[in-house]
Amino acid sequence: LGAKINEAFRKLSKESDIDEKVLDAILKDICTALLTSDVNVMRVRELRDNVKKSVNIEELGATANKKRVIEKVVFEELCNLVDPGVQAWQPKKGKFNVIMTVGLQGSGKTTTCTKLASFYHRKGWKIGLVCADTFRAGAFDQLKQNATKAHIPYYGSYNEADPVQIAREGVEKFKQEKFEIVIVDTSGRHKQESQLFDEMTQISNSIDPDNVIFVMDGTIGQSAEAQATAFKDAVNVGSVVLTKMDGHAKGGGAISAVAATKSPIIFIGTGEHVHDIEKFSARPFISKMLGMGDIAGLVDAVKDLRIEDNKDLMQNLSKGIFTLKDLRDQLEMIMKLGSLNKIAGMIPGLPQDALKGMDSEAGTKQLKQFMCIFDSMTEKGK
Numbered sequence: 076l077g078a079k080i081n082e083a084f085r086k087l088s089k090e091s092d093i094d095e096k097v098l099d100a101i102l103k104d105i106c107t108a109l110l111t112s113d114v115n116v117m118r119v120r121e122l123r124d125n126v127k128k129s130v131n132i133e134e135l136g137a138t139a140n141k142k143r144v145i146e147k148v149v150f151e152e153l154c155n156l157v158d159p160g161v162q163a164w165q166p167k168k169g170k171f172n173v174i175m176t177v178g179l180q181g182s183g184k185t186t187t188c189t190k191l192a193s194f195y196h197r198k199g200w201k202i203g204l205v206c207a208d209t210f211r212a213g214a215f216d217q218l219k220q221n222a223t224k225a226h227i228p229y230y231g232s233y234n235e236a237d238p239v240q241i242a243r244e245g246v247e248k249f250k251q252e253k254f255e256i257v258i259v260d261t262s263g264r265h266k267q268e269s270q271l272f273d274e275m276t277q278i279s280n281s282i283d284p285d286n287v288i289f290v291m292d293g294t295i296g297q298s299a300e301a302q303a304t305a306f307k308d309a310v311n312v313g314s315v316v317l318t319k320m321d322g323h324a325k326g327g328g329a330i331s332a333v334a335a336t337k338s339p340i341i342f343i344g345t346g347e348h349v350h351d352i353e354k355f356s357a358r359p360f361i362s363k364m365l366g367m368g369d370i371a372g373l374v375d376a377v378k379d380l381r382i383e384d385n386k387d388l389m390q391n392l393s394k395g396i397f398t399l400k401d402l403r404d405q406l407e408m409i410m411k412l413g414s415l416n417k418i419a420g421m422i423p424g425l426p427q428d429a430l431k432g433m434d435s436e437a438g439t440k441q442l443k444q445f446m447c448i449f450d451s452m453t454e455k456g457k
């Protein structure tokens with residue numbers, strides 16, 4: 076989608092004189108790109124009308140100025156398309172924050188719970204996970220495995236069959252242990268059905284969450300709006316996480332559909348691994364999509380790595396030493412940022428196809444191989 080819109084902008088930059096006809100042609104290209112990406116036709120029409128209203132060709136003067144104004148107005152309208160314009164809930168320091176996730180089976184709730192927990196953990200919050208899914212076989216094992224890998228404390232039960240009971244016990248346990256955030260993972264069903272909504276309501280009544288996060292599969296495109304609305308009507312949805320947005324060309328469709336329900340999207344899932352999650356906000360998202368980078372996001376991601384916490388490295392560096400082990404640790408950190416493509420997307424000015432020809436996955440794999448080689452070495456003198 077970004078590439079197609081950029082193509083339209085490129086066409087615009089080649090025009091020597093810009094009149095109503097040129098503007099219409101550009102808008103047509105942009106609208107077609109949005110429609111093929113599953114953005115709702117009404118929303119696309121609104122965007123076109125708004126651009127037409129905001130841009131008054133005759134009054135704009137020089138051609139260069141016209142180009143800039145058109146690009147800026149289109150950019151703003153694209154932001155509006157994916158911006159629900161609602162402030163999302165944030166956990167509060169000095170308080171016990173209870174988060175509950177809801178969503179259909181397979182939407183990515185359990186995966187998202189660990190991703191979120193790990194995200195807050197890296198930011199220094201004391202956070203725990205509760206598995207209140209007694210519907211799906213192996214649900215507790217899945218959460219346990221994820222949580223253990225990410226070093227997040229968890230609570231669940233193999234014997235108790237009542238999800239309300241487990242949710243209550245888990246929340247109570249973490250509260251007593253002075254945790255700051257607890258995330259309760261719930262079960263899903265294949266469809267939006269009353270049994271699921273009943274269970275959700277019972278758990279919600281029992282633990283009284285500060286925020287209910289609706290987790291939705293982002294690949295469902297246009298139907299995202301109907302599903303988000305159904306969940307919003309059934310429980311008090313505070314925010315939304317859209318999953319499986321990795322390399323999904325139609326992702327813009329789901330985002331704009333959810334934005335239309337006025338639910339704030341807080342994160343998007345971009346892969347199966349614990350670090351494959353990105354904070355969502357409209358402007359950086361559109362900026363990245365158009366290849367304009369996301370410096371704030373990059374700075375945030377690098378800050379999360381807490382390089383200064385690596386005492387050995389800091390000590391060595393201050394002495395002008397950089398060992399193989401330091402190199403290994405550095406590689407590990409870079410890989411925590413995500414795939415090479417993802418990092419490249421955050422760097423402004425780096426053309427979108429900068430990594431074309433270089434397979435990002437192969438690159439990442441090669442880095443992993445280096446790490447294995449380093450890990451198989453023994454330290455000198457040991």
Ligand code: GDP
Pocket residue numbers: 178179180181182183184185186187263318319320321343344345346347351
């Ligand atoms: P749940 O039933 O809602 O708890 O869903 P799960 O967390 O078990 O996820 C279902 C499947 O989707 C698993 O195979 C996950 O690895 C996968 N998944 C979850 N989030 C993402 C994502 O952001 N990207 C990709 N590619 N897969 C995901």
Ligand code: MG
Pocket residue numbers: 184185186208214261262
């Ligand atoms: Mg699950």
